[in-house]
Amino acid sequence: MQPWETRLEEFIAQQYGLSFDTLTKAIGKGPRAASKLAQRLKKTGRAEVARVDCGSPGPWRNSANFDDPGEVPHGPLWIFSERPIAWGYLEFDPGEWRPKASTTAHLTAVTELRLALTGLDTDPRVWTSERLLRRRLKSETGRVEVHIHDAWVRDFTDADKVWAVEVELSRKFGEGRLARALSAALDAADRSELAGVLYFVRGAGLRRAVEVAATRLAHQRDVDHLPNLEIHDLDITLAQKGMRS
Structure with missing residues (x-):
């Protein structure tokens, strides 16, 4: 080898x-x-x-x-x-x-994003995969009782900051479902003392839906905007990093 x-x-x-x-x-x-x-x-x-x-x-x-x-x-x-x-x-x-078949599209998107952002670096302090997070965040009962992010990634400009990563490929329909998922991701990031959540979404329609949900959530929390949330277009990010033609 x-x-x-x-x-x-x-x-x-x-x-x-x-x-x-x-x-x-x-x-x-x-x-x-x-x-x-x-x-x-x-x-x-x-x-x-x-x-x-x-x-x-x-x-x-x-x-x-x-x-x-x-x-x-x-x-x-x-x-x-x-x-x-x-x-x-x-x-x-x-x-x-x-x-x-039900999970391969999402796993592929997360992996391609990782390759785009950090390459083949396997240092868990640079990129902590969901598989590692599931082990790290198990409770004393052996169960995972908190929201698990798709990954954690260290900030490229500030080594003291770590961000949660979420990849969303399709709209979560249902009353408040998208907002609840967003809230759970942000709350889990706060509990782990992370800088916030980097939300990578596929398509302009889904991005608008996430932005609307973020605005509503901000108002529910009595703030103008969510300072610990960044929303990015997944495919544009992959293209900029050479992972898409």
Whole structure:
């Protein structure tokens, strides 16, 4: 294993897993190189590769290395560490984990944002992944009884500040649901003495909805605006950092 490969393994363990498309971006090489790396890690028992069934043939191609001949793919390939390998990097037993179609889009967005902002840096003081936060914030009963952010990230200009990160891809419909989610994220950041919450949203419509919810929440708290909240466009951020064409 080369040093960059062990760093990548630790990154994968912290992020649960990576789609092959994200793996390609992470290593900065083409799809063939990503596939060869995944094949080697699987062959040596360090990682698993699974096809996530999204219910649609979509743009995915049959893989000679990971699919049966003639099989029509209905979702992307994912790579994730074998449990003992993840345990070694995380320094706790993460339990069994496999990618699910219901969560892969969100996990991919968070991981691409991490790559855009901090690259493959695996120092948890720079970027604390949700997987690490779930371990850190467990109560004495072994349960997570507080809101878990998608990540924490250290401020790039002030090392004494740490921000919570939230990634929102779709509108939370229902009476006050979006406002409650926003309030929970802000309250959890306050309890952990964080600088605030960086809210990354997909699309102009969702951004407007979050801004409206933020304004209403500010008025409920008798302030003009929420000083500990920043709202950013996810795709613009990814494009500016070279993660989108």
